[in-house]
Amino acid sequence: MEELRALRARGITKSFGDVVALDGIDLDVTQGRIHGLVGPNGAGKTTLLGLLLGLAVADSGRLEVLGTPVERALDAPDGVAGFVDGPALYPSLTPRQNLAALAALRGHDARTAGIDDVLAEVGLTDVADDRTRGFSLGMRQRLGLAAALLTKPRLLVLDEPSNGLDPAGKKHVHGVLSRLAADGTAVVLSSHNMDDLEALCSEVTILAAGRVVFSGPLSKLATENRELDYRLLTSDPQAARRLADDAPGIQVVDDPGVRQDAGLLVVRALMPALDQLVVRLVERGVALRELTPMVSPLEAAFLALTEQQEADR
Numbered sequence: 001m002e003e004l005r006a007l008r009a010r011g012i013t014k015s016f017g018d019v020v021a022l023d024g025i026d027l028d029v030t031q032g033r034i035h036g037l038v039g040p041n042g043a044g045k046t047t048l049l050g051l052l053l054g055l056a057v058a059d060s061g062r063l064e065v066l067g068t069p070v071e072r073a074l075d076a077p078d079g080v081a082g083f084v085d086g087p088a089l090y091p092s093l094t095p096r097q098n099l100a101a102l103a104a105l106r107g108h109d110a111r112t113a114g115i116d117d118v119l120a121e122v123g124l125t126d127v128a129d130d131r132t133r134g135f136s137l138g139m140r141q142r143l144g145l146a147a148a149l150l151t152k153p154r155l156l157v158l159d160e161p162s163n164g165l166d167p168a169g170k171k172h173v174h175g176v177l178s179r180l181a182a183d184g185t186a187v188v189l190s191s192h193n194m195d196d197l198e199a200l201c202s203e204v205t206i207l208a209a210g211r212v213v214f215s216g217p218l219s220k221l222a223t224e225n226r227e228l229d230y231r232l233l234t235s236d237p238q239a240a241r242r243l244a245d246d247a248p249g250i251q252v253v254d255d256p257g258v259r260q261d262a263g264l265l266v267v268r269a270l271m272p273a274l275d276q277l278v279v280r281l282v283e284r285g286v287a288l289r290e291l292t293p294m295v296s297p298l299e300a301a302f303l304a305l306t307e308q309q310e311a312d313r
């Protein structure tokens with residue numbers, strides 16, 4: 001079955017005076033996927049999300065959202081909703097009144113706009129009639145998400161939606177986004193939190209200094225040609241060390257953060273060399289008890305790619 005494209009960007013540039021925020025960005029997002037944008041501070045994530053929401057226009061390049069080319073107008077393309085830099089809310093109004101005002105602005109009848117449903121969906125029913133002023137960041141984020149859901153978007157654009165959420169709130173919001181994606185909505189979100197991205201996204205784009213340094217499935221990042229450090233715990237640490245020292249493509253790393261007396265070994269390797277080492281260990285009767293990357297593949301890739309880009313500047 002052909003996958004429907006929610007978003008296609010080619011050669012997008014955007015500058016603010018002398019500052020080049022986006023420098024030839026290509027991006028593809030398919031319907032029903034959650035796509036993560038990650039990058040150091042100032043990499044251009046918010047600028048890019050703002051273009052998708054029609055808050056600014058690109059200086060050059062082609063942008064197609066939900067099958068329609070985005071021209072130079074400042075307006076959210078039909079079917080797109082979300083927020084950057086935190087949701088815009090009226091602090092003197094309650095969540096219910098905020099959503100009713102938004103529905104009215106769009107020419108909808110507040111009674112039939114589904115306000116109760118979206119408040120329940122984001123877990124704000126209990127505070128639906130409290131004033132928004134004084135809401136925590138996490139509650140405002142949830143209300144911003146409710147406002148976006150009210151439009152039944154086919155492309156949802158969120159700038160750091162997990163900011164300020166406690167673990168339960170995060171889990172709740174992740175559930176909402178995953179359900180939306182399962183129903184066919186494309187979600188593009190930025191985050192600095194690798195755990196969130198790994199939990200939520202099937203694909204990521206890494207930006208550094210306004211450029212794409214990686215874009216694709218998370219699984220590809222994990223197997224990309226990059227050495228990672230792994231913790232290795234076996235039934236016979238001495239034998240494991242001897243085998244690791246002799247194994248081609250394996251470097252034993254003396255990591256001060258790892259307790260040697262606990263029998264742990266840290267090895268740096270590409271996946272095929274690591275596979276070979278595991279086979280050798282088992283052949284020699286050394287049982288494998290734990291084998292985990294020291295940092296997640298996404299975090300390792302993020303650090304390697306963005307540091308390289310910074311060095312090249």
Ligand SMILES: Nc1ncnc2c1ncn2[C@@H]1O[C@H](COP(=O)(O)OP(=O)(O)OP(=O)(O)O)[C@@H](O)[C@H]1O
Nearest residue numbers: 016019020021039040041042043044045046047048
């Ligand atoms: N309105 C603006 N006027 C001037 N410069 C801007 C403006 N918006 C963004 N920039 C600059 O463009 C670059 C990209 O900023 P952007 O906010 O898109 O980065 P980001 O990846 O979202 O960063 P962060 O992770 O800190 O939120 C930065 O150098 C920033 O200072």
